Amino acid sequence: MEGYLDLYLEPRIPSFLGFPRDISRSKAAIMGIPYDSSSTCKPGCRYAPQRLRNVSHNLETYDPIQRIDVAELPVSDIGDVREFLNPYSMVDIVSKVSCELNSTGKIVIGFGGDHTVTLGLINGLRRGVSLVMFDAHLDYRNEYPIGERISHATVLRRLREGLAKEAVVIGVRALSKEEVRDLERESNVQVVYTWASEKDVDDSLSTLSKDRYVTIDIDVLDPSVAPGVGCPEPGGFTFHQLLNILNRVFDGKVLGIDVVEVNPLVDINDITSYLAAKLVMKILSLFFA
Numbered sequence: 001m002e003g004y005l006d007l008y009l010e011p012r013i014p015s016f017l018g019f020p021r022d023i024s025r026s027k028a029a030i031m032g033i034p035y036d037s038s039s040t041c042k043p044g045c046r047y048a049p050q051r052l053r054n055v056s057h058n059l060e061t062y063d064p065i066q067r068i069d070v071a072e073l074p075v076s077d078i079g080d081v082r083e084f085l086n087p088y089s090m091v092d093i094v095s096k097v098s099c100e101l102n103s104t105g106k107i108v109i110g111f112g113g114d115h116t117v118t119l120g121l122i123n124g125l126r127r128g129v130s131l132v133m134f135d136a137h138l139d140y141r142n143e144y145p146i147g148e149r150i151s152h153a154t155v156l157r158r159l160r161e162g163l164a165k166e167a168v169v170i171g172v173r174a175l176s177k178e179e180v181r182d183l184e185r186e187s188n189v190q191v192v193y194t195w196a197s198e199k200d201v202d203d204s205l206s207t208l209s210k211d212r213y214v215t216i217d218i219d220v221l222d223p224s225v226a227p228g229v230g231c232p233e234p235g236g237f238t239f240h241q242l243l244n245i246l247n248r249v250f251d252g253k254v255l256g257i258d259v260v261e262v263n264p265l266v267d268i269n270d271i272t273s274y275l276a277a278k279l280v281m282k283i284l285s286l287f288f289a
């Protein structure tokens, strides 16, 4: 059990907000998963973890709403999981690392990578989490591309095979008719479209149990706000709309969280990396509020 952190992770400098690698005094641990083998539009999100770390040093760390300095929180940045091409080995390794962190009581915070990394992160925590997923897409295909069961377009489908006992998917606005057909047989997945009301969001979240895992595909935001994504989809949230919903998600206990699909190779002036870094800072202040 012990020792996966040393075996499978490489330290990264600079770390996110200068957080130490040592986990002995931290309550949350950030890990990067530079994996984008399943990107079907444009690859490049393997570069996101280090880009987020770099830009984090240009952001103010004081949160005027929670009145805390995020850089002073008990958080570690344990580095990046070594790179893998094969999705099965990636899921296996990420799951071992997230399990080790969880067994020492740490909140796990993952930086993708493409959305496939969520499978490994949750697999290491526990089976049967309540999933809150922010995504423009439903990611509920059975195979995508044909023959590929483990990819960023099948994540929700695979999670529903045991890892997530229920799910609320928020910000959806792009899905196939096959996904809609298959979803009609599902009683434990609720889809909250981008055009839904705040009450719809609250009603859906209120059905979830308290052990939550949150995954944020950054393409849930509007492409004008977050242009650096592989598959931009018009009609998304603003940053503040996302934060507003996240606030309500944190009413329940959150076991872990990830931010995926930031693609620095197609970004403009690092807008999306800055946004994702700021989002992680907001998430940290919610964890420690």
Ligand SMILES: [Mn+2]
Pocket (backbone or CB within 6 Å): 115, 135, 137, 139, 152, 217, 261
């Ligand atoms: Mn996704």
